[in-house]
Amino acid sequence: MDRLVNTVRPYAWGSVTAIPELLGREATGEPQAELWMGAHPGSPSRVDRGQGLRSLAALIAANPQAELGAAGVAKFGPELPFLLKVLAAGTPLSIQAHPDLAQARAGFAEEEARGVPVDAPHRNYRDANHKPELICALGDFEGLCGFRAPVETADLLQSLGVASLAPLIELLRTKPEAEALSQALATILTMTGDGASATVAEVAAAVERAAETEPGGQFAGYTYAAREFPGDTGLLAALLLNYVHLRSGEALYLGAGVPHAYLRGLGIEILANSDNVLRGGLTPKHVDVPELLRVVIFRSGKPEVLRPVADADGEELYPVPIDEFRLSRFALGTTDRRVAGLAPQILLCTEGTARLTAADGSTLILARGESAFLPATGTGTVLSGPGATVFRATVTL
Structure with missing residues (x-):
């Protein structure tokens, strides 16, 4: 289990107060739009395994199978296939749409061939991947x-x-x-x-x-x-x-x-x-x-509002039609909950204080706004902490 040190992206549309309040920090007076958790090269999380802070992306690249598991690498490749964020909109974001996988690959290759710098303001495709997404409200x-x-x-x-x-x-x-x-x-x-x-x-x-x-x-x-x-x-x-x-x-x-x-x-x-x-x-x-x-797909329809579906173990899942990410949450009470360890996952505490206990007995405490990366070790982790809410981000194998 690794506590994550995460980057806040200060886009102009961000709320000045929402992310600092979640993290228990003083607001800086500047907009704070997104808190990134994961291994995206733009702002990878960092972890400390006794040698100082290192990029999670670099650790995964050094030994993908140890971090992501053999099944995960076989299905998704040697990179963490999802990115988790806390998004705080103080003003409207742009009207936007995302490409499918074939469009992203073709668009990225075309801009690469033209020599458009990947960080150029006029660049459309900064990578060769698609970007389906799920947004889950914390409040209105x-x-x-x-x-x-x-x-x-x-x-x-x-x-x-x-x-x-x-x-x-x-x-x-x-x-x-x-x-x-x-x-x-x-x-x-x-x-x-x-x-x-x-x-x-x-x-x-x-x-x-x-x-x-x-x-x-x-x-x-x-x-x-x-x-x-x-x-x-x-x-x-x-x-x-x-x-x-x-x-x-x-x-x-x-x-x-x-x-x-x-x-x-x-x-x-x-x-x-x-x-x-x-x-x-x-x-x-x-x-x-x-x-x-x-x-853009030019088809009308009412948006489907998703509500979590609970299983017998108390995990509330938001069902989506893809495998690259899977989001669920635990509203912890007096009963401990166990999460499997076959796939890589990120746990984020949004309410209360959560305790993570690994199979070897080691523990990690997550306060509100804190998160952890759990490699695909094959062993489970126990969650406890009455009154805590923990979101779990992983994949479907």
């Missing part, structure tokens, strides 16, 4: 996820009373679904000039009025985007998407090609070990409209 969490049915979006836009939206509304009402959604998004993301600015300003004002008339109604979530990104056509793109309000413990799974944006709140995010993002607005970062339109 708001976001946008997937396309709303085109006719429903047409009704929503009609209610704003903005005359310049008429062509967009007509398109959404009359075209087949995939064509309506793709043409609407392309139209919005390529709007330029004074006319575009005037439309966005009118829509922002109308959204604010609607939200004031019906506090907590369907426009409430979109006001964050209107306020934080004045003049950004991403507001119009946001209105194509479903607004979702998660309660504590609820989650969303986001597969390849699903457009989404997190608006505000604190959550646990687990994803395939990738940093590939195609953005479409509400951001000062690089936006590649043609590539985003190539990656």
